[in-house]
Amino acid sequence: MTITNIKQFFWSNVQKNLMVFTVFLLFAACAKKEALTATSFKTNSGWGYSIAYKEKVLIKQSIIPVISDTKSFETESDALKVAELVKQKLKQNLSPTVTKNELILLKIKL
Numbered sequence: 001m002t003i004t005n006i007k008q009f010f011w012s013n014v015q016k017n018l019m020v021f022t023v024f025l026l027f028a029a030c031a032k033k034e035a036l037t038a039t040s041f042k043t044n045s046g047w048g049y050s051i052a053y054k055e056k057v058l059i060k061q062s063i064i065p066v067i068s069d070t071k072s073f074e075t076e077s078d079a080l081k082v083a084e085l086v087k088q089k090l091k092q093n094l095s096p097t098v099t100k101n102e103l104i105l106l107k108i109k110l
Contacts, residue, residue, distance in 0.1 A: 035053055035054055036051060036052070036053055036087050036090060036091060037051070037052050037055075037087075038050070038051050038080065038083035038084055038086070038087045039052070039083075040076045040079045040080050040083070041062075043062050043072040044072075045071060045072045046071065046072030046073050046074050046075075046079075047072055047073040047074070047075060047076045047078065047079040048060070048061055048062035048063070048072055048073065048079055049061050049073075049079040049080060049082060049083035049086075050083075051083060051086055051087055051090065051096075058090075059086065059096060061079075061082075061083075061086075064082075064103070064108065064110065065082075065097070065098045066098055066099060066100045066103060067100065067103075067110055073108070074109045075109070078106075078108045078109060081106045081108065082098060082103070082106065082108060085098065085102060085106065086098065
């Protein structure tokens, strides 16, 4: 075997090993699914959100909490901002309640 053949053999093995390693990492990344998920949904007058744990819905919020009106979030983005806040609270074992001040800080249109 010449030096060129040895180098080609070496690099082809390295490439094969990298391919196997990459596929393994992709599989591992896809298999690791977050237990808590936040999703938005359309309501008659706007948007709401739900929080699920392993695909079981824990919270379904169709109106903006804490305000006196019973209206939905104006945008999907607003609903998801609040959903993420609630999700983070749940991850930290805190009460999932939302305050009016938190809505203001998130710039939710009330």
